[in-house]
Amino acid sequence: MSPARGTRVLGTAEDRREDVLSTAIGAFAARGYFGTTTVEVAKAAGISQAYLYRLFPDKEALFAAVVGRCFDRIRESFAAGAAAATGSSPEAVLWAMGGAYAELIRDEHLLMVQMHAQCAAVSVSEVRRAVQQGYARLVEYARSVSGGTDEQLQEFFARGALCTEVVTMGAHAIDAPWARTLNTGLRH
Amino acid sequence: MSPARGTRVLGTAEDRREDVLSTAIGAFAARGYFGTTTVEVAKAAGISQAYLYRLFPDKEALFAAVVGRCFDRIRESFAAGAAAATGSSPEAVLWAMGGAYAELIRDEHLLMVQMHAQCAAVSVSEVRRAVQQGYARLVEYARSVSGGTDEQLQEFFARGALCTEVVTMGAHAIDAPWARTLNTGLRH
DNA sequence: GACATGTGAGTAGTCAACCACACTATTGCG
DNA sequence: CGCAATAGTGTGGTTGACTACTCACATGTC
Known part of the structure; x- marks a missing residue:
């Protein structure tokens, strides 16, 4: 049954958390952890x-969660790239993952x-932990799916790091x- | 004539500015532009x-000046490395500059x-301008002194960017x- | 006396975090 | 079914600490 006009409709807290994690990426993008206020994040959500x-x-926990979410997105883009790779050599797979990543960060936030x-x-x-864990997963995923050597990885x-700096x-x-x-x- | 005991000794404002630029690197290192207070910077100096x-x-001008100072130090380390290079091939010179840079950043600040x-x-x-200008000088210096190709540079x-991220x-x-x-x- | 170096004591504004309270949904029970 | 108790969703308003920046004033130098 649809709710009556003018009455408030409540979602679940979990839904709201998802909203926040998505919109907070845009909020934190400009001025980062120290430069962004919690009011701005709330308003964005x-x-x-x-x-x-x-x-x-x-x-702190909020930002760490946002960072984790970003790493998840990157991992997903790696997977999409790897799936679309033309060829199964490490070079071809890594190249395809790089392309998918480049596509992902068309949104610079x-x-x-x-x-x-x-x-x-x-x-x-807490943020350091999130970053270390995120990178660990990224590296191991890239290794397992591409089969590349340490040098290739x-x-x-x-190149990803340079890309980040350049942008x-x-x-x-x-x-x-x-x-x-x-x-x-x-x-990029 | 040395000043009398107990009296204040004044330096020049330029000296003080130098002091500030050096010590502020340590002050800004932990929490950056937004997370570091001007009181902390003053106290450090x-x-x-x-x-x-x-x-x-x-x-803003203070931090931009500090950033400029950091780039100057890196450039100096490049010069020292290039001067000590064993051989004059682009590879040898870039390798030596990388080593000097690695030595410089033993101080992680x-x-x-x-x-x-x-x-x-x-x-x-203002910071963006300082970073762009700093990088421009770094790249052109590295190019002119090593003679390396775009790909090598x-x-x-x-690799420098990756090093920064890793640390x-x-x-x-x-x-x-x-x-x-x-x-x-x-x-590193 | 003129000027440079240097400081203590503010001010107006902002921020993270919190609390009391209002509203909505669900459940238990006769 | 009716209806009260309970639990979950959501907000306005506040607070104490902090921050960038300023001004009147003191001290040292030429």
Whole structure:
């Protein structure tokens, strides 16, 4: 039965948590863990700050959960890329995963949260744990699905790291020799 | 003539600014632009917060200056490495510069400010300008002194980016397959 | 006397976290 | 079925601590 007009409709807390995790990526993207207020996150999710604090114990846990969510998305994109790879050599699979990742980060918010997570990892223990665990899963997944060597995997993630740096500093939109050097062959 | 005992000795404002730029690297390292207070920076430099604001117009200019200082140090380390290179091939020179850089970041503070600068670059215009300019100089310097190709230079900076990520998340101290994969051959 | 170096004591505003309370759904029971 | 008790969803308003930035004033230097 559909609810009467004008009355409030309640969802489940779990639904709301999902909403928050999705919208908070956009909220944290610009100024990261320290520079983003919990009010901004709540507003982005369309809930009150008070309720945000009922969904997550504190700001640290909230951000760590958002970071975990970002890693999940990346892992999913790896899987999609690997599934669509033309060929089964490590090179072909890694190349396809890189392409899927490049597609994923067309929305730059995710990339920036990734960067901010690295920064917060320095001094926020729960975030550091999330980043380490996220990377661990990413590396092992990439290894298992591609069968690449340590060197190939390292190169793969090094290019990802460079890509992140280039985009956060805005070099991908600059037309100068130094920027072209960094951008060469990068599919952001 | 040495000043009388117990009286205050004044330096020049320029000296103080230098002090601040050096000590502020340590202050900003842990929590970055948004997470570090100007009081902390002043305390690290041994001056009052009020005087800090006479030396720098605002927090943004202060942090941008600190970032510029970090890039200067990196450039110096590149020069030292290049000077000590055994051989003049691009590979040899880049390898030597990488080694000097690895030596420089034995003090992890510099590396972390570098990371935080990337993050702040997303939303703080003056910092973004400092990062772009710093990278531009770094890339062009590395190119001119090594004579490397775009591909070689890109690989060089990609490994630097990976190194930064690994250290900020603490993976260089972890003994697990995924961490070893990322660390392979990295001289942090 | 003129100017530079340097500080204590603010101010107006912001932030994370909390609490009392209102509203909605579900369940138990006669 | 009726209806009260219970549990879950959601918010306005507050608080105490903190933050970037300022100003009047003191001290040292030429």
